[in-house]
Amino acid sequence: MPALPEGVRHLPGYLDRAAQEALLEDIRAVVADAPLYVPAMPRTGKEMSVRMTNCGPLGWVTDKESGYRYQATHPATGRPWPPIPEALMRIWHDVAGYPLAPEACLVNFYTAEAKMGQHQDRDEADFAAPVVSVSLGDDCLFRVGGPRRQDKTVSLRLQSGDVLVLGGTSRLAFHGVDRIYPDTSTLLKNGGRINLTLRRVTARNGI
Ligand code: SIN
Ligand code: MN
Numbered sequence: 251m252p253a254l255p256e257g258v259r260h261l262p263g264y265l266d267r268a269a270q271e272a273l274l275e276d277i278r279a280v281v282a283d284a285p286l287y288v289p290a291m292p293r294t295g296k297e298m299s300v301r302m303t304n305c306g307p308l309g310w311v312t313d314k315e316s317g318y319r320y321q322a323t324h325p326a327t328g329r330p331w332p333p334i335p336e337a338l339m340r341i342w343h344d345v346a347g348y349p350l351a352p353e354a355c356l357v358n359f360y361t362a363e364a365k366m367g368q369h370q371d372r373d374e375a376d377f378a379a380p381v382v383s384v385s386l387g388d389d390c391l392f393r394v395g396g397p398r399r400q401d402k403t404v405s406l407r408l409q410s411g412d413v414l415v416l417g418g419t420s421r422l423a424f425h426g427v428d429r430i431y432p433d434t435s436t437l438l439k440n441g442g443r444i445n446l447t448l449r450r451v452t453a454r455n456g457i
Contacts, residue, residue, distance in 0.1 A: 251406065253404075254394070254404055254406070255394060255420050257416065257418030257420030257423070258420045258423065259345070259414070259417070260413075261345065262411075262412050263409075263412065264341070264384075264412060265341075265384070267437075269411070270411050270437055271437070273335065273384070273386065273446075276337060277444060280305045281357070283329075284303045284304065284305065284324045284329070285303065285327070286359055287303065287325060289301075289311065290312060290313050290314050292314065292318060293314065293317070294314070299360075299363060300359060300360050300366060303324070304324075304356055304357060305332045305335070305357065306331055306352060306353055306355045307322060307330075307331070307353050307354070308353045308451045309331045310356045310373065318373050319373065320354060334351075334448070338352075338448060339351060341382065341448070345413060346380050346382055347380070348379040353449065353450055354448070354451050355447065355449075356449070357444065358445040358446075359443070360444075362432040363430075364427075364430060365427050365428060365429055366426045367426050368393065368424045369424065369425070370397070370424055371421075372422055373451075374449055375451065375452050375453040377421045377422060378450075378454065380416055381421065381447060381449050382415050382449075383415075383416075383445055383448070384412075384446040385410060385414070385443065385445055386411070386435075386437055387437050387438040387441070387443040388410075388431055388434045388435045388438070388442060388443045389408065389409050389431040389434040389435065390407070390408050390427050390428075390431065390445075391406075391427065391429045392405065392406055392428075393405045393425065393426055393428055395423055395424045395425070396420075396423055396424065397420075398424075401424065405428070409435070430443050
């Protein structure tokens with residue numbers, strides 16, 4: 251496999267099976283409070299194939315009318331997002347190399363057919379903190395490039411329990427999920443993949 255771009259760190263098997271099961275329970279509780287919903291693209295209103303929810307003081311949402319943004323409440327229930335589980339906070343503090351806590355955790359649920367097009371995470375006010383992602387359930391084919399869409403990309407397989415960090419010169423790297431490999435994990439009873447993306451949203455100086 252070609253080398254990963256500088257600033258991309260793949261930590262395979264970061265969580266063992268017991269830790270994955272415990273985290274999955276935490277995420278089930280998050281979803282019970284803040285149900286998965288269908289995100290839609292700005293302007294066109296085209297529905298994405300992943301289902302989303304969030305935990306943390308802020309959540310990333312998108313819809314036809316208002317586009318990509320962070321907000322403190324669930325778009326359907328109007329309630330604040332539930333807190334980020336302690337296990338995820340520990341992962342962040344272990345790998346992020348950033349002194350402040352994450353403010354948002356996006357929960358993406360992929361069925362066997364779902365995918366995510368190449369995009370940058372750039373709705374945050376400060377890019378000094380990395381993006382930290384945790385995978386649970388079925389494997390996926392993840393592809394990451396550079397800060398320009400035309401930069402060459404590298405593909406890697408993410409498995410249940412893997413952690414991936416996009417930081418430094420790769421904080422604004424284009425990335426996406428080309429496919430899910432069904433039936434590659436027994437963690438989720440009905441299959442599929444969960445990705446948890448931790449981010450710092452506001453700038454350190456509060457602006
Ligand atoms: C994302 O970029 O929001 C998700 C990435 C992933 O599912 O691994
Ligand atoms: Mn992303």
